[in-house]
Amino acid sequence: MKRKRKIPxxxxxxxxxxxxxxxxxxxxxxxxxxxxxxxxxxxxIIDMWSFxxxxxxxxHMEVLRYIIKxxxxxxxxxxxxxxxDEALRKYSDFILGNLELVDxxxxxxxxxxxxxxxxxxxxxxxKGYAKILAKLGGKGYDLLILINSLINWILxxxxxxxxxxSKTIKNSVKKAVSFISNFETTAAEIAIEKKxxxxxxxxxxxxxxKIVKTKLGKVMYLNSxxxxxxxxxLEYKNEKWKIFYYKKSDFSLLExxxxxxxxxxxxxxxx
Numbered sequence: 001m002k003r004k005r006k007i008p009x010x011x012x013x014x015x016x017x018x019x020x021x022x023x024x025x026x027x028x029x030x031x032x033x034x035x036x037x038x039x040x041x042x043x044x045i046i047d048m049w050s051f052x053x054x055x056x057x058x059x060h061m062e063v064l065r066y067i068i069k070x071x072x073x074x075x076x077x078x079x080x081x082x083x084x085d086e087a088l089r090k091y092s093d094f095i096l097g098n099l100e101l102v103d104x105x106x107x108x109x110x111x112x113x114x115x116x117x118x119x120x121x122x123x124x125x126x127k128g129y130a131k132i133l134a135k136l137g138g139k140g141y142d143l144l145i146l147i148n149s150l151i152n153w154i155l156x157x158x159x160x161x162x163x164x165x166s167k168t169i170k171n172s173v174k175k176a177v178s179f180i181s182n183f184e185t186t187a188a189e190i191a192i193e194k195k196x197x198x199x200x201x202x203x204x205x206x207x208x209x210k211i212v213k214t215k216l217g218k219v220m221y222l223n224s225x226x227x228x229x230x231x232x233x234l235e236y237k238n239e240k241w242k243i244f245y246y247k248k249s250d251f252s253l254l255e256x257x258x259x260x261x262x263x264x265x266x267x268x269x270x271x
Contacts, residue, residue, distance in 0.1 A: 010233055016226070109236060
């Protein structure tokens with residue numbers, strides 16, 4: 001068994017535990033491969049918008065259990081609330097041992113300030129009546145993920161690679177591309193005004209690492225992506241950030257036999 005990688009800081013977001021699209025087994029493999037000093041859960045870890053007693057698999061619960069185990073064995077775990085787990089915001093600033101619940105976080109990384117928050121504060125679709133539409137859109141997204149799962153089951157059976165049609169659709173829609181660009185620019189501009197060196201977000205499911213410059217200065221904008229389509233995390237070590245991309249081949253020895261059969265996928269779509 002490989003030794004765990006020691007990393008000062010790891011940031012993950014948009015896991016959406018409790019939804020069909022969540023890649024909980026893959027996330028658990030990743031968490032078991034690292035030994036972070038600090039683990040930041042940057043929002044939408046548990047999807048309370050879609051939470052149902054009918055669907056919360058063992059693998060999803062195992063992720064929560066392992067995160068708690070990490071906190072009990074020395075890792076500082078900071079849970080930052082997002083829009084899908086906003087119900088937790090009434091408990092913000094709660095601390096229990098190495099586990100903290102906050103709305104935002106500021107860290108000193110080798111003398112440079114990092115501003116970390118989920119990012120839904122920039123999204124008007126999570127407010128008011130638009131929030132209802134956003135939830136309905138989330139249901140449609142879940143259905144698309146399920147259909148994508150069926151197609152990928154067929155592709156794998158034919159010996160072909162999986163594809164993410166939902167990601168392709170999102171990347172091809174001009175309004176979505178424009179929203180992502182505006183989101184990144186807004187976050188960066190505010191961070192520059194506040195004199196932060198790094199701004200770290202989640203929310204838009206788009207892993208990113210880039211320098212943004214304005215007349216007032218520059219900042220490194222980072223986004224941790226998600227564990228539905230991109231399967232990414234941010235890692236900070238030796239004064240450098242990198243985006244970690246989960247590759248099944250790197251964890252092949254940990255992969256159990258595929259449990260999701262064709263009939264199971266169809267049953268989920270029709271339920």
